[in-house]
Amino acid sequence: MSEYVLEMTGVSKSFPGVKALDNVQLRLRPGKVHALMGENGAGKSTLMKCMFGIYKMDEGQILMDGEPVTIDDPMDALNKGIAMVHQELQPIPARTVGENIFLGRYPMKKALGFIPMVDHAKMYADTAELLKKVRMNFDPKQKVGELSVSQMQSVEIAKAVSANCRVLILDEPTSSLTANEVDALFRIIEDLKAEGVAIVYISHKMDEILRIGDEVTIMRDGRYIGTWEASELTTDKIITLMVGRELTNLYPKRENVPGEVVFEVKNFTSINPRSFRDVSFQLRRGEILGVGGLVGAQRTELMEGLFGIRSHTTGQVFYKGQEIKINRPKDAIDQGIAMLTEDRRGSGIMGVLSVADNISISSLNQYLDYGYFINGKKVEQLVQDNVKKMNIKTPSSKTLIKSLSGGNQQKVLVGRWLANNPDVLILDEPTRGIDVGAKYEIYCIIADLAKEGKSIIMISSEMSELIGMSDRIMVMCDGRVTGFVEGSQATQENIMTYATQFE
Amino acid sequence: MTKEAIKMETTKTQDSFVNRLIKVITRNPIVFLLMIAAIVVGCLVENFFSWGNLTNLLSNTAIRFLIALGVSGCLITKGTDLSAGRQVGFAAVVAGIMCQRGDYNGRLWKFLPEMNIGLVFVIVVFLGMIWGLINGLVVSKLHVPPFIATLGTQTIIYGISLVISDAQPIGGFQKIYTTLINGRIGNVRGFHLPYLLFVAAVFGLVFWFIYNKMRFGKYMYAIGGNDIAAEVSGVNTTRTLIRIYTTAGIMYAVAGYLLAAKSGGASASMGQGYELEAIAGCTIGGVSTTGGIGTVPGILIGVLVFELLKIILQFLGVNPYYNYVVQGLVIVLAVALDIRKYIAKK
Numbered sequence: 001m002s003e004y005v006l007e008m009t010g011v012s013k014s015f016p017g018v019k020a021l022d023n024v025q026l027r028l029r030p031g032k033v034h035a036l037m038g039e040n041g042a043g044k045s046t047l048m049k050c051m052f053g054i055y056k057m058d059e060g061q062i063l064m065d066g067e068p069v070t071i072d073d074p075m076d077a078l079n080k081g082i083a084m085v086h087q088e089l090q091p092i093p094a095r096t097v098g099e100n101i102f103l104g105r106y107p108m109k110k111a112l113g114f115i116p117m118v119d120h121a122k123m124y125a126d127t128a129e130l131l132k133k134v135r136m137n138f139d140p141k142q143k144v145g146e147l148s149v150s151q152m153q154s155v156e157i158a159k160a161v162s163a164n165c166r167v168l169i170l171d172e173p174t175s176s177l178t179a180n181e182v183d184a185l186f187r188i189i190e191d192l193k194a195e196g197v198a199i200v201y202i203s204h205k206m207d208e209i210l211r212i213g214d215e216v217t218i219m220r221d222g223r224y225i226g227t228w229e230a231s232e233l234t235t236d237k238i239i240t241l242m243v244g245r246e247l248t249n250l251y252p253k254r255e256n257v258p259g260e261v262v263f264e265v266k267n268f269t270s271i272n273p274r275s276f277r278d279v280s281f282q283l284r285r286g287e288i289l290g291v292g293g294l295v296g297a298q299r300t301e302l303m304e305g306l307f308g309i310r311s312h313t314t315g316q317v318f319y320k321g322q323e324i325k326i327n328r329p330k331d332a333i334d335q336g337i338a339m340l341t342e343d344r345r346g347s348g349i350m351g352v353l354s355v356a357d358n359i360s361i362s363s364l365n366q367y368l369d370y371g372y373f374i375n376g377k378k379v380e381q382l383v384q385d386n387v388k389k390m391n392i393k394t395p396s397s398k399t400l401i402k403s404l405s406g407g408n409q410q411k412v413l414v415g416r417w418l419a420n421n422p423d424v425l426i427l428d429e430p431t432r433g434i435d436v437g438a439k440y441e442i443y444c445i446i447a448d449l450a451k452e453g454k455s456i457i458m459i460s461s462e463m464s465e466l467i468g469m470s471d472r473i474m475v476m477c478d479g480r481v482t483g484f485v486e487g488s489q490a491t492q493e494n495i496m497t498y499a500t501q502f503e
Numbered sequence: 504m505t506k507e508a509i510k511m512e513t514t515k516t517q518d519s520f521v522n523r524l525i526k527v528i529t530r531n532p533i534v535f536l537l538m539i540a541a542i543v544v545g546c547l548v549e550n551f552f553s554w555g556n557l558t559n560l561l562s563n564t565a566i567r568f569l570i571a572l573g574v575s576g577c578l579i580t581k582g583t584d585l586s587a588g589r590q591v592g593f594a595a596v597v598a599g600i601m602c603q604r605g606d607y608n609g610r611l612w613k614f615l616p617e618m619n620i621g622l623v624f625v626i627v628v629f630l631g632m633i634w635g636l637i638n639g640l641v642v643s644k645l646h647v648p649p650f651i652a653t654l655g656t657q658t659i660i661y662g663i664s665l666v667i668s669d670a671q672p673i674g675g676f677q678k679i680y681t682t683l684i685n686g687r688i689g690n691v692r693g694f695h696l697p698y699l700l701f702v703a704a705v706f707g708l709v710f711w712f713i714y715n716k717m718r719f720g721k722y723m724y725a726i727g728g729n730d731i732a733a734e735v736s737g738v739n740t741t742r743t744l745i746r747i748y749t750t751a752g753i754m755y756a757v758a759g760y761l762l763a764a765k766s767g768g769a770s771a772s773m774g775q776g777y778e779l780e781a782i783a784g785c786t787i788g789g790v791s792t793t794g795g796i797g798t799v800p801g802i803l804i805g806v807l808v809f810e811l812l813k814i815i816l817q818f819l820g821v822n823p824y825y826n827y828v829v830q831g832l833v834i835v836l837a838v839a840l841d842i843r844k845y846i847a848k849k
Contacts, residue, residue: 307735309734309735328734329734329736329737330737330738330739333736333737334737339735341732341735346729346731346732347729347731347732347735348732348735349729349732350724350725350728350729350732350795351728351729352727352728352791352793352794352795352796353724353725353795357721357724360721361721361733361736361738362736362737362738364718364721364722365718368718372717372718373716373717374716374718374721376716416736
């Protein structure tokens with residue numbers, strides 16, 4: 001009997017133009033949490049997709065209990081006891097918890113002795129059992145769409161447990177959970193460990209890794225760097241290993257000086273009673289206003305409301321002393337407001353279009369000859385200026401944006417907004433899903449913009465980023481603004497106090 | 504530039520001509536299969552490679568190309584326009600009725616004087632614009648999925664065509680109408696350059712220009728690429744969509760006006776199924792149903808190849824009813840191959 005439940009050795013995988021994995025290994029012990037770490041693009045997800053049968057490895061082998069196996073597709077992986085909870089959960093919202101868990105393998109019975117039909121009674125009884133196992137107590141017949149993100153995640157884990165999995169892959173499981181929910185997740189993980197399940201835990205959050213991880217494997221640029229006992233590691237050491245260089249400054253020095261009030265919001269209330277309400281705040285020239293809060297605090301909704309993506313009922317918005325009406329994004333843009341949305345793929349990039357098309361779409365009016373004809377040279381100039389200014393890595397301006405890394409895509413989107421020369425920039429989670437190096441570059445861009453006198457609103461769920469970058473932090477809870485903290489006095493504790501002021 | 508990027512650039516230049524050719528062929532398999540089929544049929548069947556046949560192919564292509572240009576905007580924005588064929592029929596009927604000779608006994612609208620065919624063109628195009636506008640409003644303002652919206656208007660338009668034509672074939676056109684539109688220049692061993700070809704060429708150039716050099720074109724591709732991102736970036740997606748469907752309506756009207764004259768008669772059933780031919784032409788020519796992708800030269804090639812297919816079948820003496828079977832298969836195949844390109848990349 002091997003001491004490992006699953007081993008992957010010598011794994012290589014190439015995509016056109018890129019070697020995504022180069023001789024990578026991973027060894028999982030039963031009953032241990034194995035953290036897999038690396039910057040975005042290090043190859044973690046690719047490795048997991050090879051293990052789960054979504055990708056075929058070019059080279060390498062997988063051993064289970066010391067025996068070589070091949071995994072053809074996700075169904076095959078599940079049958080062999082490997083389960084995966086995806087980063088983006090993919091439940092069917094309109095169906096019940098039970099149906100989601102047993103999708104594709106419903107318990108069956110024979111009606112009248114020969115008509116095969118789904119045995120609902122057994123399905124819901126089994127579901128109730130499973131939910132108890134993951135310490136959840138909601139109704140198996142509840143629609144999944146009515147659950148919170150963490151509950152949905154528990155459903156996914158219950159699904160994995162129900163398949164009697166021996167290896168469970170958790171890809172960024174806490175990215176949208178509150179602290180309490182994270183604790184609940186960790187209790188489930190402890191239970192699974194006790195049952196001898198090997199867990200692969202992918203996360204960027206150092207404190208979690210050090211808290212829950214037993215072993216840590218670090219990857220960089222598709223290569224295997226090494227495996228360590230979690231107890232041997234510190235945050236700094238992990239970062240150094242991941243990045244391959246010492247990171248001295250996490251945040252750039254800011255030289256912006258907040259001036260007069262340019263943007264003011266009074267009693268702004270959503271059309272949706274469960275969303276933001278009665279929000280008032282001021283934004284100064286050259287100020288970076290951080291917006292903190294838990295997931296579900298309606299920060300994104302508020303900013304999208306101000307930008308005209310969502311509707312509001314009452315409230316006033318003043319810009320440079322004048323009241324303005326914003327009913328759609330175009331109105332806000334015309335006033336000199338820009339908004340980098342949170343969901344880069346969903347509402348940011350236009351994947352099948354070129355870098356040039358993506359960067360110029362919002363400011364095409366500036367490149368017209370005779371008022372109608374787009375001047376290609378001016379657009380090219382815009383691309384080149386941004387490439388130089390923000391160090392965007394792209395083979396050419398005609399490259400499709402979807403082939404760039406997340407960080408470079410984000411820079412292109414920042415460039416799209418800066419082309420309009422806005423005075424107020426709303427940045428919603430500007431560094432989400434971006435690797436450490438590119439993050440620092442984005443911070444520098446933000447700091448420079450503030451120094452130039454632009455006013456910046458930055459929503460962030462990363463506490464250290466919020467504290468490290470903001471002049472002032474507005475904290476929201478459950479749709480309301482619950483407090484303001486000066487940047488210099490901000491601590492995790494005082495922000496959390498405001499963020500948890502539920503009514 | 505990153506290392507990978509440089510590597511990619513160098514491998515690109517090292518690609519031999521043969522490799523590049525293979526790449527082009529594998530990306531457009533239907534085009535090349537039909538080219539080969541055409542060559543084979545041309546060698547086997549007499550008169551296939553004749554000037555007369557080429558003239559025929561080109562003038563058929565010309566009108567289909569106009570319709571395909573119209574529908575391409577809808578496809579690029581992830582929509583569709585199933586009313587295209589019926590709009591062509593409607594335009595043909597209206598143009599036909601209005602262009603009837605003043606002394607023709609079977610005139611439908613006897614209250615009208617003999618109309619100037621230029622004026623008729625303007626009226627027909629205006630009516631086409633209205634149909635397109637209605638489609639655009641239903642799609643963008645009422646948020647009815649384009650497939651359903653245009654399926655509905657298709658039926659409405661067909662009904663109206665039947666009513667105004669009294670479900671009768673329309674003939675007795677003014678001579679100038681038919682001779683002008685069927686006019687052609689040159690005669691080299693039976694090969695002529697039909698005027699229709701010039702019309703198609705002009706519209707092709709105009710569309711190429713709009714799609715590549717104008718804001719409207721960029722907005723169209725942006726909506727197809729990601730409609731939410733386009734809206735957030737300040738693109739007025741509602742207005743752009745309305746314009747796209749309206750432009751499409753204009754193109755169908757132009758095609759219908761020309762088609763009636765070309766055929767020397769019109770009826771409400773004219774243009775039936777043309778929407779599918781146009782969509783097929785676009786898809787074969789690389790317009791992707793996943794949105795945001797498609798070029799005017801591609802559409803031209805797609806339509807040309809599809810017409811070639813029809814002529815091949817005709818020359819092979821295939822029972823014309825089988826044409827539907829083959830055409831339907833080609834459409835499904837074209838879309839399946841297109842979708843595969845994107846699946847494979849995941």
